[in-house]
Amino acid sequence: xxxxxxxxxxxxxxxxxxxxxxxxxxxxxxxxxxxxxxxxxxxxxxxxxxxxxxxxxxxxxxxxxxxxxxxxxxxxxxxxxxxxxxxxxxxxxxxxxxxxxxxxxxxxxxxxxxxxxxxxxxxxxxxxxxxxxxxxxxxxxxxxxxxxxxxxxxxxxxxxxxxxxxxxxxxxxxxxxxxxxxxxxxxxxxxxxxxxxxxxxxxxxxxxxxxxxxxxxxxxxxxxxxxxxxxxxxxxxxxxxxxxxxxxxxxxxxxxxxxxxxxxxxxxxxxxxxxxxxxxxxxxxxxxxxxxxxxxxxxxxxxxxxxxxxxxxxxxxxxxxxxxxxxxxxxxxxxxxxxxxxxxxxxxxxxxxx
Ligand SMILES: *Cc1c(COP(=O)(O)O)cnc(C)c1O
Numbered sequence: 006x007x008x009x010x011x012x013x014x015x016x017x018x019x020x021x022x023x024x025x026x027x028x029x030x031x032x033x034x035x036x037x038x039x040x041x042x043x044x045x046x047x048x049x050x051x052x053x054x055x056x057x058x059x060x061x062x063x064x065x066x067x068x069x070x071x072x073x074x075x076x077x078x079x080x081x082x083x084x085x086x087x088x089x090x091x092x093x094x095x096x097x098x099x100x101x102x103x104x105x106x107x108x109x110x111x112x113x114x115x116x117x118x119x120x121x122x123x124x125x126x127x128x129x130x131x132x133x134x135x136x137x138x139x140x141x142x143x144x145x146x147x148x149x150x151x152x153x154x155x156x157x158x159x160x161x162x163x164x165x166x167x168x169x170x171x172x173x174x175x176x177x178x179x180x181x182x183x184x185x186x187x188x189x190x191x192x193x194x195x196x197x198x199x200x201x202x203x204x205x206x207x208x209x210x211x212x213x214x215x216x217x218x219x220x221x222x223x224x225x226x227x228x229x230x231x232x233x234x235x236x237x238x239x240x241x242x243x244x245x246x247x248x249x250x251x252x253x254x255x256x257x258x259x260x261x262x263x264x265x266x267x268x269x270x271x272x273x274x275x276x277x278x279x280x281x282x283x284x285x286x287x288x289x290x291x292x293x294x295x296x297x298x299x300x301x302x303x304x305x306x307x308x309x310x311x312x313x314x315x316x317x318x319x320x321x322x323x324x325x326x327x328x329x330x331x332x333x334x335x336x337x338x339x340x341x342x343x344x345x346x347x348x349x350x351x352x353x354x355x356x357x358x359x
Pocket of ligand 1: 079080
């Protein structure tokens with residue numbers, strides 16, 4: 006049986022967490038003279054609910070995870086940082102991840118002076134299980150995986166993920182930031198089977214709220230309690246909690262955005278494949294396309310000069326020559342294709358001169 010207490014850092018295990026005024030009085034309506042707040046300028050004068058009870062109840066109903074199994078943070082990035090700080094002893098412990106993947110796992114590890122060991126994905130952008138397990142030793146506390154993966158845009162094989170949950174001795178953190186755009190199901194249902202599993206999701210992508218900074222971690226109540234003990238007491242502000250609640254009332258709006266983005270993803274793929282200078286487009290389960298160009302630097306410069314900004318991933322291992330293009334609105338996508346047609350005409354006129 007997996008023992009969370011053996012994994013967590015000693016100082017965190019014995020920590021007496023900060024107790025805020027709002028933690029100590031939970032009786033609802035009252036005259037609040039306990040937190041040195043300003044009595045004027047309601048409702049912004051009050052500290053937010055440090056446990057985000059109402060918001061968690063709403064998320065719980067949607068995600069079918071009990072509130073005690075939910076952590077909310079200032080973006081998923083907060084959860085990534087807290088996991089490393091809770092479980093990895095600086096200068097001693099290490100985390101395992103894949104290459105290429107989301108950059109924040111390594112950056113958070115670096116900031117905390119925790120070694121980050123990365124196993125290159127296979128040519129099919131799948132997990133190299135022996136290579137991953139080879140990197141692990143008794144000081145490997147966390148395994149960070151991302152599916153659909155950023156920047157490769159594909160889902161990792163479900164059987165591989167389940168195998169790692171079974172065999173990795175530390176926590177397996179599965180970042181599902183793009184899961185709403187995927188044909189594959191979330192592994193959130195596996196929380197019942199694996200007490201070492203942490204699922205990360207976010208309001209930044211499908212929910213269209215990157216600006217309010219709200220990320221979710223789903224895990225066993227034991228793991229969530231540890232994260233709650235070390236987070237800033239008021240890590241999710243009033244405006245964020247309120248805005249998220251408003252948008253959670255009607256999920257059909259989000260669903261219609263997802264449908265539109267998926268339609269546009271296929272439209273964009275077809276349109277891009279018509280260009281002779283587009284060599285390949287990786288299969289995508291996300292809201293972006295990894296497009297391999299004949300001369301990616303040239304295309305990038307041409308687009309940038311016309312104020313169309315895409316992400317250069319041409320130097321990323323396994324992604325040589327690729328630009329990462331987010332699926333925009335139908336108008337934005339048409340503009341992108343129109344601009345690439347212009348690039349195509351200029352190219353062929355240059356070639357014809359010789
Ligand atoms: C965009 C993204 C996130 C979202 O991070 P937030 O801090 O919640 O905005 C998380 N993981 C991956 C892989 C991403 O690409």
